[in-house]
Amino acid sequence: MIFSNTLIYWYLQNNRELPWRKTKNPYFIWLSEIMLQQTRVAQGLSYYQKFTTDFPTVFNLANADESTVLKMWQGLGYYSRARNLHFSAKQIANELNGEFPSTYKEIIKLKGIGDYTASAIASICFNEPTAVLDGNVYRVLSRYYGIDTPINSSAGIKEFKTLAQSLIDETQPGTYNQAIMDFGALHCKPQNPLCETCPFSDSCVAFEKKLTKELPVKEKKIKVRKRYFNFLVIKTDNDTTILSERKGKGIWQGLYQFPLIESNKVINKDELILSEEFINLFPLETTISLFNPKEIVHKLSHQHLYTQFWIVETANSAETTIKWSEIEKYPVPILIANFLEAFQAEK
DNA sequence: AACCCGTGGGG
DNA sequence: TCCCCAAGGGT
Known part of the structure; x- marks a missing residue:
């Protein structure tokens, strides 16, 4: 036939x-x-x-x-x-x-x-x-x-x-x-x-x-890049936080995320606070704690993201703040959606 | 042409 | 920090 x-x-x-x-x-x-x-x-x-x-x-x-x-x-x-x-x-x-x-x-x-x-x-x-x-x-x-x-x-x-x-x-x-x-x-x-x-x-x-x-035969495997993400989850007195859109070419274009400090390894609180990027973001006094004790490994097809979520309590509120009550309206990567679920459940 | 882009399920 | 793969496409 x-x-x-x-x-x-x-x-x-x-x-x-x-x-x-x-x-x-x-x-x-x-x-x-x-x-x-x-x-x-x-x-x-x-x-x-x-x-x-x-x-x-x-x-x-x-x-x-x-x-x-x-x-x-x-x-x-x-x-x-x-x-x-x-x-x-x-x-x-x-x-x-x-x-x-x-x-x-x-x-x-x-x-x-x-x-x-x-x-x-x-x-x-x-x-x-x-x-x-x-x-x-x-x-x-x-x-x-x-x-x-x-x-x-x-x-x-x-x-x-x-x-x-x-x-x-x-x-x-x-x-x-x-x-x-x-x-x-x-x-x-x-x-x-x-x-x-x-x-x-x-x-x-x-x-x-x-x-x-x-069969079938497939050529060459993809190589995976390791990256180290530190998301800064801001808590203010008036229940706002910062969420911004990812622009440019890389992953998650058009989706939203917390302020991100990328490092070249898993870092501790002191290393975070002393980094130039952190000081630029928060010149004033803040209280910081690590939300996830063990880094979260989020796997994408070409990258492994070793991720820490830092809870940052601060009095000052920057211009780009959004209300926590409206956070679910924003499209976010599943890595952040999962964090939000755990974070809200704990509150 | 080679590399990049997500997430989830299954062995 | 496994491995593969899934009704691919853009650059």
């Missing part, structure tokens, strides 16, 4: 019922595809419900403040997705009369949409035979065809893209694309794939040669 037919037959019997599969509205499909980039279905589900409820049309999303969108995205990670989503929503609303572009070529022009997402939307919503290439597709194809070209090399990307495109069912490209992804996610899994009950077991190269565990 043809590869795509076997796949679609499997899919018709085993597919998951997911909310975005009940619609072909490109706006909803777009939302789901952005949320699911590098993100598991279980983690993205509630965010999809929240966004489609609060922003039922692209105009609702376009009219929201960026900070509101980021607040709704809080906890999902990769926040540039939310910023780009919002940027493109405004573009669709204002320049395209709210009409989502209908071809791969036009869709991929939108910020935040690359080859995968453009292929997914074009095939699912507009029946255009453009094959998706995601982690699942790499795994299924590398195993079935026994291809050991690294999937994160430029040669690998080209090779797999060509192969994927040659396999697509042009009469039902959207179903085919979702079938190969679901098959990868549920059956041809990274660990412990279900080879014993696999519809492809009679022709899968990796199964025949016992190479399942070796």
Whole structure:
């Protein structure tokens, strides 16, 4: 049987019922595809419900403040997705009369949409035979065809893209694309794939040669940078604190945080107080205590953040203060959200 | 081309 | 201070 037919037959019997599969509205499909980039279905589900409820049309999303969108995205990670989503929503609303572009070529022009997402939307919503290439597709194809070209090399990307495109069912490209992804996610899994009950077991190269565990091949590991964060949590007499937006290029752009002093190791109270940055922030007398006795290690994909939260009691209130009662309105990294939960519980 | 961007689950 | 990976994209 043809590869795509076997796949679609499997899919018709085993597919998951997911909310975005009940619609072909490109706006909803777009939302789901952005949320699911590098993100598991279980983690993205509630965010999809929240966004489609609060922003039922692209105009609702376009009219929201960026900070509101980021607040709704809080906890999902990769926040540039939310910023780009919002940027493109405004573009669709204002320049395209709210009409989502209908071809791969036009869709991929939108910020935040690359080859995968453009292929997914074009095939699912507009029946255009453009094959998706995601982690699942790499795994299924590398195993079935026994291809050991690294999937994160430029040669690998080209090779797999060509192969994927040659396999697509042009009469039902959207179903085919979702079938190969679901098959990868549920059956041809990274660990412990279900080879014993696999519809492809009679022709899968990796199964025949016992190479399942070796495929797909991925080149080079990422290196992790260690950083040492000291957040200064200010408590004033009138229940205010300082929270400021992270600007610039690095992590958590557009999210808010307490004043931050970064050091090159875990430091103690004396070292903190004597630092130039601290003196600049608090020239007057303060009372300081460390909230978390053992530093919190917050792990990002490329950084490990060794974090201490310092409670700083002071009488003077700077210009940029906010009220503690309004702190939950601000989008914050999960590291800070977790601190706030523990801190408020203790009060 | 290589590097950066979050968070959470599972072995 | 493990390891991998997840419906990737931007620079």
